[in-house]
Amino acid sequence: MELQLLLLFMVFAAIVAVQIEDLLSSVIAVGAVGLGLSLAFLILKAPDLAITQLVVEILCLIILIRATINKDLPLIRDGRWLFNTISTLLFIGLFLLCAYFAFKDLPKFGQPIMRVAQEYIDKGLGKTGAANIVASIILDFRGYDTLGEATILFTAVMGVLAVIRKVGRINEE
Amino acid sequence: MKNKEVGMTLIVKTITRLTVGLILLYGIYIVLHGHISPGGGFAGGVIIALSFIHLMLAFGRETALKKLSQAQASVLESLGAIMFLTIGLLGLLGGYFFFNFFLHKGKPFALFSAGIIPLCNIAICLKVGAGLFAIFAVLVLFKGLDEEK
Structure with missing residues (x-):
C-alpha cells in the first residue's frame, strides 16, 4: 500500500x-x-x-x-501543442501495449524465479565469508560486471576532464 | 577567513566546520564495513566526495582545492582503477579472474574477513570519490573562468 x-x-x-x-x-x-x-x-x-x-x-x-x-533559460512554448500531445499519448499507448505483452510472462511481484540466485544465497557466506550478501555478489561472484561498471565511470570522468580542461580554454583565447 | 567574500555566510561556515569531519568519517565507515552492513564502495565513495563538495560550497573553491587539488584527485582516481584491476588480475594466481585468493577468509561479521571484498571496496571508493570530486571541481573551475571573462 x-x-x-x-x-x-x-x-x-x-x-x-x-x-x-x-x-x-x-x-x-x-x-x-x-x-x-x-x-x-x-x-x-x-x-x-x-x-x-x-x-x-x-x-x-x-x-x-x-x-x-x-x-x-526561457520556457519554449511553440504553437505545436496539439501535435506534441497527440504524439506523446500515442507513444504512451504504444509503450503500455508492448509492456502488457512483455510483462505477461514475468513471475508475480515478490515471487521471483530463484534459479541462480538461490545458490548465491545458500553458498554466499560460506564461499566468500562476507556477511553482506550484496557485497559478496557484486564483488566476488559478479566481479566481472563490477569491473565493467568501474570502466564506465572511469571513461565518463576522463571524458569530462578532457572536454572541460584548462589548456584548451587558454589556447582558445 | 581572511577573505569574507569567498563562500557562504558565517552560519553555514560554522556548521560546515562542525559537520564535515563527521560526514567524511561516516563515508569511511560505510566503505570499511561494506562487507558486513549495507553500503559498500560506491555509496561510501560518493559520501566522501560529498564531504569535499560540502567544503567547496561553504568555503569557496580555494579552500577545498588546497585540501585535495584536482591533479591529486585525478591521480587517486587512476590509482583506484589500477588497484581494482590488479586485485582482479591477482586472482589469476588462484585459477580465474576475480578469484578470492585469501585462503583463510576469517570469521563472518568480523572487520577483517571476506578476503578480497574489503580491498575491492576501498579501490572502488577511491575511484568513485576522487572521480566525482574531480568532475565537480572541474565544473566549478569552468564556471569561475566564465565569470572572470
Whole structure:
C-alpha cells in the first residue's frame, strides 16, 4: 500500500518537474522523485540500493543546481501543442501495449524465479565469508560486471576532464 | 577567513566546520564495513566526495582545492582503477579472474574477513570519490573562468 502511494507521489512529482516554469523548482521536483525512489527501495528491503540512490541523488541535485541557477533559460512554448500531445499519448499507448505483452510472462511481484540466485544465497557466506550478501555478489561472484561498471565511470570522468580542461580554454583565447 | 567574500555566510561556515569531519568519517565507515552492513564502495565513495563538495560550497573553491587539488584527485582516481584491476588480475594466481585468493577468509561479521571484498571496496571508493570530486571541481573551475571573462 505504501509502495503504491509512493509511486503515485513520484509520478506526480515527475509531472510537476516537466510542467513547472521555474527551472530551479523543476530541479527540486526531480530531486523529490529520486528521494521517493530511495524510500521505495527501503520499503522493498534493499538498503544498499537505498543508500546509493539517496547519495547519488544529492550529488546530482547539487551539480544540477550549480549548473542551472542564475541562468534564466526561457520556457519554449511553440504553437505545436496539439501535435506534441497527440504524439506523446500515442507513444504512451504504444509503450503500455508492448509492456502488457512483455510483462505477461514475468513471475508475480515478490515471487521471483530463484534459479541462480538461490545458490548465491545458500553458498554466499560460506564461499566468500562476507556477511553482506550484496557485497559478496557484486564483488566476488559478479566481479566481472563490477569491473565493467568501474570502466564506465572511469571513461565518463576522463571524458569530462578532457572536454572541460584548462589548456584548451587558454589556447582558445 | 581572511577573505569574507569567498563562500557562504558565517552560519553555514560554522556548521560546515562542525559537520564535515563527521560526514567524511561516516563515508569511511560505510566503505570499511561494506562487507558486513549495507553500503559498500560506491555509496561510501560518493559520501566522501560529498564531504569535499560540502567544503567547496561553504568555503569557496580555494579552500577545498588546497585540501585535495584536482591533479591529486585525478591521480587517486587512476590509482583506484589500477588497484581494482590488479586485485582482479591477482586472482589469476588462484585459477580465474576475480578469484578470492585469501585462503583463510576469517570469521563472518568480523572487520577483517571476506578476503578480497574489503580491498575491492576501498579501490572502488577511491575511484568513485576522487572521480566525482574531480568532475565537480572541474565544473566549478569552468564556471569561475566564465565569470572572470
